[in-house]
Amino acid sequence: MSSHLINWFRFASPASFFPLAGRIARWFAVPAGLLGAAGLWLGLVVAPTDAQQGDAYRIIFIHVPAAWMSMFIYLVMAGWCAMSLTFNARLSAMMAQALAPTGALFTLIALCTGALWGRPAWGTYWAWDARMTSELILLFLYLGFLALRQAIEDPRRADRASAVLALVGAVNVPIIYFSVRWWNTLHQGASVSLTAAPKMAAIMLMAMLLMTFAAWFYAIAVTMVRARAIILERERRTAWAGTLAGVVQ
Amino acid sequence: MSMAEFFAMGGYGFYVWGAYGVTAVLLALEIVAVRARYRAARRAAQLRETTG
Numbered sequence: 001m002s003s004h005l006i007n008w009f010r011f012a013s014p015a016s017f018f019p020l021a022g023r024i025a026r027w028f029a030v031p032a033g034l035l036g037a038a039g040l041w042l043g044l045v046v047a048p049t050d051a052q053q054g055d056a057y058r059i060i061f062i063h064v065p066a067a068w069m070s071m072f073i074y075l076v077m078a079g080w081c082a083m084s085l086t087f088n089a090r091l092s093a094m095m096a097q098a099l100a101p102t103g104a105l106f107t108l109i110a111l112c113t114g115a116l117w118g119r120p121a122w123g124t125y126w127a128w129d130a131r132m133t134s135e136l137i138l139l140f141l142y143l144g145f146l147a148l149r150q151a152i153e154d155p156r157r158a159d160r161a162s163a164v165l166a167l168v169g170a171v172n173v174p175i176i177y178f179s180v181r182w183w184n185t186l187h188q189g190a191s192v193s194l195t196a197a198p199k200m201a202a203i204m205l206m207a208m209l210l211m212t213f214a215a216w217f218y219a220i221a222v223t224m225v226r227a228r229a230i231i232l233e234r235e236r237r238t239a240w241a242g243t244l245a246g247v248v249q
Numbered sequence: 250m251s252m253a254e255f256f257a258m259g260g261y262g263f264y265v266w267g268a269y270g271v272t273a274v275l276l277a278l279e280i281v282a283v284r285a286r287y288r289a290a291r292r293a294a295q296l297r298e299t300t301g
Contacts (some may be wrong), residue, residue, distance in 0.1 A: 109271070232290035
């Protein structure tokens with residue numbers, strides 16, 4: 001009965017995941033570009049000027065997707081870390097390792113675009129309010145995760161130590177998300193919530209969602225390529241890694 | 250809307266294009282870096298294969 005089902009556990013081994021990751025990267029890279037182009041066109045050309053903020057509000061189309069990705073990638077990374085600690089699984093740790101730089105990048109983008117939006121909107125590039133400070137801490141968590149890995153020579157020990165750091169740091173994600181509700185922040189409240197009707201025009205929401213999907217697809221594609229690099233880096237002593245490197249693009 | 254108006258972004262051109270520009274540069278750098286890392290890892294693994 002189950003003989004024709006895919007054996008998903010097969011992909012828990014780096015050797016069989018390697019070609020799959022290559023296919024996933026290709027599947028997601030092109031849609032990422034198309035979604036991004038559509039989102040940019042809607043957001044920069046089609047969407048009307050905001051009555052209160054003028055055209056400065058258009059930063060929202062990168063700022064909000066980047067901020068969502070920065071938190072979401074961290075949670076996925078912490079999830080892989082929990083898997084790697086629980087099952088002592090090599091590939092789970094490699095996935096966390098592959099996600100961290102992209103997560104850090106989206107955090108940096110959220111901070112930079114936030115500063116460039118804060119200046120025209122609030123008159124300042126930066127304030128030590130709860131939302132911005134906790135997002136900055138998220139960047140340091142990503143960088144700390146990567147630095148800790150770099151500092152430990154044995155990859156399996158680096159997996160365990162960095163996984164503990166990532167899991168402890170995960171407490172920061174709900175703090176970022178709820179900071180605008182828990183504290184009186186300069187930063188505005190949530191732009192989109194699952195429980196309330198969106199506070200923005202449909203065309204703006206559409207542009208933001210397109211940019212969010214583009215960021216998702218981009219993150220998946222770039223993480224898969226990095227995961228392949230990490231697999232080769234860590235498994236190159238094995239015969240299959242050399243063979244794969246020779247035959248697979 | 251003229252081209253000049255589009256680039257002026259109602260006087261917020263510096264902030265809007267600054268934000269989109271920073272993002273484009275960072276994403277481009279990541280793509281270049283990750284491809285270079287993959288190619289280097291592949292070369293190292295192949296070297297291993299051919300030299301035993």
